[in-house]
């Protein structure tokens with residue numbers, strides 16, 4: 001009999017008091033206010049490594065959620081991704097207290113120059129000995145555009161075209177700029193680095209001009225493990241070309257399957273193998289030692305969730321919950337004096353506010369949701385792996401660190417018994433090796449490989 005498929009296991013985190021479970025920082029005992037305390041991160045990292053997690057996956061945004069009601073006030077009030085800290089600064093602290101845990105960093109291709117970004121990622125990959133993944137995002141918040149000198153968002157597909165060039169620049173720096181044996185550190189000969197082992201990249205493109213050479217010597221993975229979260233055709237095409245793990249979600253299996261099939265087909269068209277792209281979903285798991293504990297947690301989480309949160313998060317531009325449910329979207333906008341939004345279109349004007357709210361609820365609801373004792377959870381995780389075709393999960397947190405601790409103490413042992421989670425880490429493995437089962441560097445079929453010297 002073949003080995004059962006193993007679960008890729010990440011915790012979904014953010015350097016902020018609130019991420020995707022809105023308003024829940026208020027729960028008694030929730031540690032989220034400690035996001036600004038290094039000991040929160042070091043304790044969490046140790047817990048995750050103890051539980052056999054592959055990585056902590058750190059989300060990031062570069063602006064505030066101010067589209068809903070045209071104001072940042074609701075996001076500020078509920079601590080929704082603001083205040084926040086830059087996720088990359090959390091990595092060294094967590095790396096010092098662990099040996100194997102990986103770090104998935106979300107970073108945008110739209111605003112920061114690729115040279116400084118590539119340098120920071122290489123520094124982290126070098127210092128953590130190959131434990132870094134990059135979640136490639138193009139950024140969806142108009143507030144981010146205004147923070148980087150633009151009046152408004154660059155349109156969606158242009159952001160993906162920029163991302164394509166950004167990736168090519170970073171590959172040239174990571175893969176091609178330094179030979180593996182360029183650093184000699186030969187005290188006798190007085191040569192630290194062999195000058196002919198290092199070369200500029202001289203990139204001149206539509207969006208970037210970068211001379212190089214890269215400033216960091218080759219790192220264990222060179223290019224970090226590549227993640228991407230996407231749903232659109234432009235995004236799926238990019239994922240098919242580049243991503244090693246696609247992070248997806250959605251209210252039903254159809255959406256997840258469509259994204260997965262689209263990315264696999266795109267990978268094949270680019271000369272990669274279908275199985276070179278893996279799929280991780282955001283998973284909501286509520287567990288306890290018995291049914292009463294599960295029911296208590298479920299009730300507590302439901303009671304503390306902020307109902308306005310999803311409207312803020314999904315940038316619904318008006319105060320939908322304050323209107324009668326049978327009012328149309330157009331009527332609601334006019335009542336708020338938002339004639340500009342009516343004129344701009346883009347919203348479903350003729351549906352009712354109630355229908356809009358139901359749609360938002362459905363979009364927000366996770367298909368990958370289970371509340372039950374560890375055996376019920378493990379059954380469901382196995383079903384996701386075997387029947388829904390996913391490769392792993394990003395565990396959504398309702399309570400920090402209760403959610404992660406419950407998983408480590410209750411679910412992980414059950415998954416181990418069923419052969420779905422490793423017993424121990426392989427010493428010295430990079431995050432790519434552990435995730436893909438291949439080598440520490442990208443395979444030769446990946447587009448980054450053409451930048452390798454001598455090709």
Ligand SMILES: Cc1cc2nc3c(=O)[nH]c(=O)nc-3n(C[C@H](O)[C@H](O)[C@H](O)COP(=O)(O)O)c2cc1C
Nearest residue numbers: 059060106137139140229230231232235248249282
């Ligand atoms: C589970 C999940 C997590 C995401 N996390 C982030 C994030 O931390 N920062 C960000 O800017 N975008 C994030 N995104 C948004 C994606 O990068 C992407 O913009 C979104 O899925 C829409 O897809 P599209 O860009 O292909 O239209 C996330 C998306 C998903 C599905």
